[in-house]
Amino acid sequence: MALLSVRNVTRRFGGIVAIDDVSLDVEKGQIVGLIGPNGAGKTTLFNVITRLYKPDAGELEFAGKSLLHTPPHRIVRRGIARTFQNVELFRTMTVLDNVLVGAHTRTKPFRSGAVRARAHEVLDYVGIADFANRPAAGLSFGTLKRVELARALVAEPQLLLLDEPAGGLNHAEVSELGTFIRKLRDDFDLTVLLVEHHMGLVMGIAERIHVLDFGRKIAEGSPDEVQRNTAVIEAYLGAEPAAA
Amino acid sequence: MTNFLQQIVSGLASGGIYGSLALAIVIIHRSTGVINFAQGEMATLSAFVCWTLVDHGWSFWPAFAATLVLSFAAGAALQAIVIRPLQSGPLLGIVILTIGLLIAINGLTTWIWGGAAKQFAGPFSTSPINVGGVAFSKQDIGVIVVSVIVVALVGLLFTRTKLGLGLRAAAVNPVEARLVGVRVAAMLAVGWGLAAALGAVAGVMAAPSLFLEPNMMQTVLLYSFAAAVLGGMDSPVGAVVGGLVLGVLLNLSGTYVHWIGGELRLATALAVILGVLLLRPSGLFGRAAVRRV
Numbered sequence: 001m002a003l004l005s006v007r008n009v010t011r012r013f014g015g016i017v018a019i020d021d022v023s024l025d026v027e028k029g030q031i032v033g034l035i036g037p038n039g040a041g042k043t044t045l046f047n048v049i050t051r052l053y054k055p056d057a058g059e060l061e062f063a064g065k066s067l068l069h070t071p072p073h074r075i076v077r078r079g080i081a082r083t084f085q086n087v088e089l090f091r092t093m094t095v096l097d098n099v100l101v102g103a104h105t106r107t108k109p110f111r112s113g114a115v116r117a118r119a120h121e122v123l124d125y126v127g128i129a130d131f132a133n134r135p136a137a138g139l140s141f142g143t144l145k146r147v148e149l150a151r152a153l154v155a156e157p158q159l160l161l162l163d164e165p166a167g168g169l170n171h172a173e174v175s176e177l178g179t180f181i182r183k184l185r186d187d188f189d190l191t192v193l194l195v196e197h198h199m200g201l202v203m204g205i206a207e208r209i210h211v212l213d214f215g216r217k218i219a220e221g222s223p224d225e226v227q228r229n230t231a232v233i234e235a236y237l238g239a240e241p242a243a244a
Numbered sequence: 245m246t247n248f249l250q251q252i253v254s255g256l257a258s259g260g261i262y263g264s265l266a267l268a269i270v271i272i273h274r275s276t277g278v279i280n281f282a283q284g285e286m287a288t289l290s291a292f293v294c295w296t297l298v299d300h301g302w303s304f305w306p307a308f309a310a311t312l313v314l315s316f317a318a319g320a321a322l323q324a325i326v327i328r329p330l331q332s333g334p335l336l337g338i339v340i341l342t343i344g345l346l347i348a349i350n351g352l353t354t355w356i357w358g359g360a361a362k363q364f365a366g367p368f369s370t371s372p373i374n375v376g377g378v379a380f381s382k383q384d385i386g387v388i389v390v391s392v393i394v395v396a397l398v399g400l401l402f403t404r405t406k407l408g409l410g411l412r413a414a415a416v417n418p419v420e421a422r423l424v425g426v427r428v429a430a431m432l433a434v435g436w437g438l439a440a441a442l443g444a445v446a447g448v449m450a451a452p453s454l455f456l457e458p459n460m461m462q463t464v465l466l467y468s469f470a471a472a473v474l475g476g477m478d479s480p481v482g483a484v485v486g487g488l489v490l491g492v493l494l495n496l497s498g499t500y501v502h503w504i505g506g507e508l509r510l511a512t513a514l515a516v517i518l519g520v521l522l523l524r525p526s527g528l529f530g531r532a533a534v535r536r537v
Contacts, residue, residue: 050423076425088423090416092531101413105425107406151424 001064003028003191004049004080004159009058011041011048018044020215021058026159031185031192033206033223035199037235040212042195043085046161049193050075050082062159077105081157083148085164085195091137095147098136099123102151115154122150125187141168153184159191160184166198174198178205203227211235246378251495257384258467259491260391265446265461265468266475266483267398268439274478275415275435276331278338282345284465286440287447288458289349290315292357294448295364295456304367308448312441319440320433327436328429353458366452387449394445395484398438402480411435463510467494470513473520476530486528490516 002025011019019041026032034042047053049060051072060067062078070078081102090098099119100107107115123129126146131139136147145165152160165181166174178201185192196202202209203223211219211226213235219226226232265283272280290311297307326345330338368386372379402408413421414431422428446468447461454460471490475482490513497504497512504512520527 052419052423073422073425073427076423082423084420088417088420090413090420092416093412097409097412101409101421101426102424104406104410104413155424 002026002061003063004193005059005061006045006049007059007061009045009048009055009060011044011053011055017215019048019055019212022212022215022217023058024210024217024220026191026193027208028158028191029185029189030207031181031194031205033202033209034193034195034212035197035202035209035226036212036218039214041215042212043163044215045212046082046163046193046195049161050080076155076157079156079158080161081152081155081159082161083145083152083163083165085167087141087144087148089136089144089147089151092135094133094135095123095128095139096120096132098147099150099154103154106154106156119150119154122153126150126153142173153188157190159193160188162192162194162196164195164197166196166201174201175204177201181205247499248496249378250380251499252492253380253388254384255492255495256488257381257387257391257491258495259471259488260388261446261450261464261487262467262471262491263484263487264391264394264442264449265464266471266487267395267480268442268446269468269472270475270477270480270483271435271439271442273472274480275411275432276338277335278327278342280439281339281342281465282349283439283443283468284461285346285349285353285458286315286319287443287450287464288456288461289353289447290440290444291364291447291451291456291460292353294444295362295451296357298365308367311444311448315444316437316441318437319443320437322440323433323436324429328432331432350458357458359458361455361457364451364456366449368452383452390445390449394442398442398480401438407434411438466510467491467513470516472527473517474527476527478531479527479529482527482529 004026006022006024009019009022010017022045034045036042044053048055049067051067051070062080067075067078090101096119099122100115103115103119120129120132123132126149128143128146128150131143136144139147162181166177169177181192181194182205184190194202194206206223209221209223209226210217211232218231218235219229221229265287268283269280272278293314294307294311297310298304326341327338330341366383368383370381370383373382373385402412410421410426411431411434413426414428418428446464450464451460467490468487471486472483474490475484475486494509494512498506498509
């Protein structure tokens, strides 16, 4: 049984159909890529899964139970954590406090010692232990992305949603990131759903890829299958003009 | 020299009251951007509740504790029932609502307790205490001690507890806070409750020296605004420091600058607001708001 199952989900904004009847399954333990040109609806789908947006139609199931009756602040407790394309942090708070907020659902009201220790461990794991007591505002984009990742990890999710983790990274960093996401999956026993524009990264680490275009799912399969799919090639490069 | 020290201590005592109320204003402003104009009247109402309990034979400290609990509950309920429905609308709507609350609560206290000033015997005697040859009022010392304890407890709450972390997260980035599992709506109610309880401390501490009547906190509220602006509208530490600095400043200028005296106290506070807004709008401890356009 799939860990996350999106079935026939539609979300409109006024007259625009941002996601149109999309279905996809994410199997436990897999790294799954979600790709598509700009405006294809990838981030919207993330926002629907984390309940920031209500779907207009369709069903979402996580670990066999519907997500649609779970309010946004309970999503993390159910086991889904995410990062954002443009990094959403508590900017005036320290890096450590940001991570502690991430552990909010795993913290008992008056015993924060263990959580603090765990937060430091995770900061060390993502390689920013030295920044623990610095305010988030003013740190470099790459560091902030790691803070966000640490904050997601301390929530002990089963499913991690990564929204463009490679954004703003240089070539060497991207290949490092690929190895890191795999290691992350193994060390934390995660399932990863990944929105990414960097094709090298997605094709390198994803076991399964779903392709969106204009809100519709146009293909799914292994990286090889998707790369050979004509609909996908058209979506990215444009259709060949019909013979005049 | 004796007079100078006495003026400083009594300035710190009023400053503790201004600081507590300013802290209440800042807590609400930080989380929602709203200036709560009803904060002073809420504090007066709390002081009346405490007075009534004492009048019914309670001793002071249990009455004080009960007042804090009741004020917290009432503040949280006020947010949940009256403020929350307006939250999606413009900020100005809520600000005007708080002005309405100011009038309503003032009317309520006048209706229940009447407009006549009541004597509120506080927990501290008015007799002097001798420290190093200088006589200080026990009342002043008591108010300072209570303010310091309360502010320290609030500080610990914000920095050391899960609730405090949730409150801060909800204030800084509500959408994101909700995603990491913070119940933002509950946090806003708790913030109002906390502010109401802080106001209760200010009201009950102010009542013995001001005479308890429905308009008691109106000038105190203006001083607290001045304190909050001086410290920085978004800085809890600034609110408390601003309150203490303002209390001492007003006392010293009233005593040593003959043309200010007692009459121009309020004008001095307003001059502080004006001066800070002109020279350093973000206050002593505030962060300048930078917005990317």
